[in-house]
Amino acid sequence: MLGCAPRLDMPPIADRGPVVVTGGAGAIGAPLVRSLLEDGHEVRVLDNLSSGRRESLGRMLDNSGVRLEIVDIRSLDSIRKSFSGAKAVWHLAANPDIRLGTADPRVDLEHGTLGTFNVLEAARTNDVPRVLFSSSSVVYGLPEVFPTPESYGPLLPQSLYGASKLASEAMISAYAHSYGLEGHIFRFANIIGPGMTHGVIYDFFEKLRKEPKRLEVLGDGRQSKSYLRVDDCVSAMRLAEAKSRERVNVFNLGTTDRVSVREIAELIVAAHGGHARIEYMGGERGWPGDIPQQLLDVARIQALGFRPALSSLAAVELTIRELASARHR
Amino acid sequence: MLGCAPRLDMPPIADRGPVVVTGGAGAIGAPLVRSLLEDGHEVRVLDNLSSGRRESLGRMLDNSGVRLEIVDIRSLDSIRKSFSGAKAVWHLAANPDIRLGTADPRVDLEHGTLGTFNVLEAARTNDVPRVLFSSSSVVYGLPEVFPTPESYGPLLPQSLYGASKLASEAMISAYAHSYGLEGHIFRFANIIGPGMTHGVIYDFFEKLRKEPKRLEVLGDGRQSKSYLRVDDCVSAMRLAEAKSRERVNVFNLGTTDRVSVREIAELIVAAHGGHARIEYMGGERGWPGDIPQQLLDVARIQALGFRPALSSLAAVELTIRELASARHR
Numbered sequence: 066m067l068g069c070a071p072r073l074d075m076p077p078i079a080d081r082g083p084v085v086v087t088g089g090a091g092a093i094g095a096p097l098v099r100s101l102l103e104d105g106h107e108v109r110v111l112d113n114l115s116s117g118r119r120e121s122l123g124r125m126l127d128n129s130g131v132r133l134e135i136v137d138i139r140s141l142d143s144i145r146k147s148f149s150g151a152k153a154v155w156h157l158a159a160n161p162d163i164r165l166g167t168a169d170p171r172v173d174l175e176h177g178t179l180g181t182f183n184v185l186e187a188a189r190t191n192d193v194p195r196v197l198f199s200s201s202s203v204v205y206g207l208p209e210v211f212p213t214p215e216s217y218g219p220l221l222p223q224s225l226y227g228a229s230k231l232a233s234e235a236m237i238s239a240y241a242h243s244y245g246l247e248g249h250i251f252r253f254a255n256i257i258g259p260g261m262t263h264g265v266i267y268d269f270f271e272k273l274r275k276e277p278k279r280l281e282v283l284g285d286g287r288q289s290k291s292y293l294r295v296d297d298c299v300s301a302m303r304l305a306e307a308k309s310r311e312r313v314n315v316f317n318l319g320t321t322d323r324v325s326v327r328e329i330a331e332l333i334v335a336a337h338g339g340h341a342r343i344e345y346m347g348g349e350r351g352w353p354g355d356i357p358q359q360l361l362d363v364a365r366i367q368a369l370g371f372r373p374a375l376s377s378l379a380a381v382e383l384t385i386r387e388l389a390s391a392r393h394r
Numbered sequence: 395m396l397g398c399a400p401r402l403d404m405p406p407i408a409d410r411g412p413v414v415v416t417g418g419a420g421a422i423g424a425p426l427v428r429s430l431l432e433d434g435h436e437v438r439v440l441d442n443l444s445s446g447r448r449e450s451l452g453r454m455l456d457n458s459g460v461r462l463e464i465v466d467i468r469s470l471d472s473i474r475k476s477f478s479g480a481k482a483v484w485h486l487a488a489n490p491d492i493r494l495g496t497a498d499p500r501v502d503l504e505h506g507t508l509g510t511f512n513v514l515e516a517a518r519t520n521d522v523p524r525v526l527f528s529s530s531s532v533v534y535g536l537p538e539v540f541p542t543p544e545s546y547g548p549l550l551p552q553s554l555y556g557a558s559k560l561a562s563e564a565m566i567s568a569y570a571h572s573y574g575l576e577g578h579i580f581r582f583a584n585i586i587g588p589g590m591t592h593g594v595i596y597d598f599f600e601k602l603r604k605e606p607k608r609l610e611v612l613g614d615g616r617q618s619k620s621y622l623r624v625d626d627c628v629s630a631m632r633l634a635e636a637k638s639r640e641r642v643n644v645f646n647l648g649t650t651d652r653v654s655v656r657e658i659a660e661l662i663v664a665a666h667g668g669h670a671r672i673e674y675m676g677g678e679r680g681w682p683g684d685i686p687q688q689l690l691d692v693a694r695i696q697a698l699g700f701r702p703a704l705s706s707l708a709a710v711e712l713t714i715r716e717l718a719s720a721r722h723r
Contacts, residue, residue: 086580123404169570170511170514170515170518170569173567174508174511177506178561179503182499182503185499186499189499189703204564206567206571215547215548216547216548217547218544218545218546218547218548218549219544219547219644220547220549220560220563220564221563221564221571221642221644222564222566222567222568222571223567223568223571223572224571224572225565225568225569225572226567227564227568228561228563228564228567228568231549231560231561231564232507232557232560232561232564232565233550234550235533235549235550235551235556235557235558235560235561235564236503236554236557236561238535238550238551238552238557239551239552239553239554239555239556239557240499240554242535242550242551242552242553242682242683243496243499243552243553243554243682245685313550315548315550353571353572354568354571354572355457
């Protein structure tokens with residue numbers, strides 16, 4: 066029988082074997098790859114380089130323990146052999162742009178839901194015992210409870226992106242219970258740091274680059290969310306991997322404070338010399354599918370000992386400083 | 395802005411227009427088609443006749459208001475034109491056999507998740523304003539709360555079938571919020587009645603037909619679930635359709651009592667003359683992916699006025715009598 070009981074008596078599955086990281090050239094994937102390498106893993110990075118970049122892996126690619134394979138996750142045949150002998154798969158590959166998924170609903174079905182199915186099939190048919198997945202707070206839809214716990218329901222996502230994350234979670238749970246994999250599901254707050262290709266901070270910098278005197282803000286600026294620095298995100302995932310031995314392990318990953326869009330806009334304008342005029346377009350949401358309020362209950366990951374190095378505000382400020390500094394180089 | 399607020403002030407969308415019923419030749423689909431016809435709808439039945447049967451529609455097919463189209467829901471092109479001008483789509487088509495989905499994980503991905511995506515795309519591109527979906531109590535996985543309310547979480551399905559139901563719910567929610575459809579999600583208890591092609595009652599009759607002296611029961615017989623007669627299921631869905639005007643409406647559909655597998659086995663053996671020996675194979679679950687305990691909180695549908703004509707036990711007894719009587723004909 067496949068039960069849900071904690072398996073705290075089991076040793077961690079082979080600590081130093083080869084692991085697969087899908088989306089490993091992305092903004093979260095690359096620091097994760099670094100962390101895994103530092104722990105002595107051989108890392109097979111699968112990425113289609115659509116938003117991930119080879120440069121994000123930098124000198125890690127000189128390490129004989131890292132192999133970058135440019136593949137399309139929509140094709141099971143193109144990824145299956147990379148899973149041979151792997152001890153775990155970290156599945157981070159996805160369309161990162163929620164709005165693109167609304168414009169073309171097939172994007173999240175194929176790169177999200179079908180991609181996860183292919184990862185799970187590649188894991189199952191290669192006897193990979195552990196799957197770790199980057200889900201998102203957007204599975205909660207518009208929650209009525211803040212901070213929102215992992216047990217919140219009903220789960221009614223607002224976007225096709227959110228639907229593909231929930232569909233992926235559901236398949237991971239089913240594979241875990243049907244075929245004996247161990248599943249880890251991480252529901253991310255907004256993850257920020259170097260290498261971002263989307264998100265409000267990145268978008269505001271792009272807007273000011275094109276039009277330095279005016280910053281158009283979608284919504285009324287009162288959307289307020291928690292942010293987690295990417296290094297903290299990686300630390301939390303590695304901690305959960307090391308300490309969680311249930312059949313399916315679900316963790317919110319975030320901080321306990323929030324930052325509003327208005328605060329972010331003002332910080333970014335200040336970092337640009339304070340000359341731009343901020344214009345709010347109005348409305349509670351930035352765009353259809355936007356989740357205006359987000360704050361996750363992170364008691365579960367805290368109970369494992371997790372304390373983020375940076376609060377939401379500190380993470381936002383650091384990320385803005387980095388982007389402003391890069392702009393001046 | 396697309397909100398979640400009740401829209402009780404809106405009139406029902408065109409009461410008598412054409413509607414699509416996928417899986418409309420199935421055990422639940424056919425009585426639903428009858429109900430829709432009786433209310434004056436033109437009904438387009440889409441079915442691949444894999445488990446549904448043309449005969450289940452019987453003389454309804456002589457009615458000019460009914461059209462049976464034998465199509466494969468995995469192909470958007472093959473279903474899209476049938477949605478033209480429709481006022482609603484009832485999406486019931488799916489693989490009905492949970493165990494088949496474990497043997498071949500692609501079955502529920504394609505007939506379930508991809509099928510729902512195609513239905514939603516066909517609805518969206520034809521401006522069909524309402525989608526009603528047959529989900530299942532298995533989205534709750536192994537719940538720890540009984541009766542289980544619609545707000546229960548986390549949703550960790552045990553089977554690929556359950557994963558495809560949750561993935562479908564998630565896409566319906568996303569389409570509703572992204573494109574303005576109205577979504578109805580019905581989480582079924584075990585629905586029983588004429589025309590069944592699977593499920594414990596059907597399986598036991600099949601076993602006794604092949605081996606009249608011995609009834610092998612998977613599990614220890616203590617699995618206990620609630621059952622809902624198919625006519626009550628159809629009544630509940632039609633009631634929710636008429637009275638619920640939120641963007642996404644989620645309803646558990648079931649009864650307030652349960653029947654154990656042991657009781658069902660004994661009733662069926664008695665209906666066969668009482669000569670068969672019942673042999674329990676042991677274990678809490680019948681098979682991997684089985685949900686041994688199921689009882690839904692049905693307060694939400696009751697609040698709309700729903701009262702099932704038959705309790706779980708009465709529904710089980712009637713269904714057994716019908717099957718036994720058919721056996722003697």
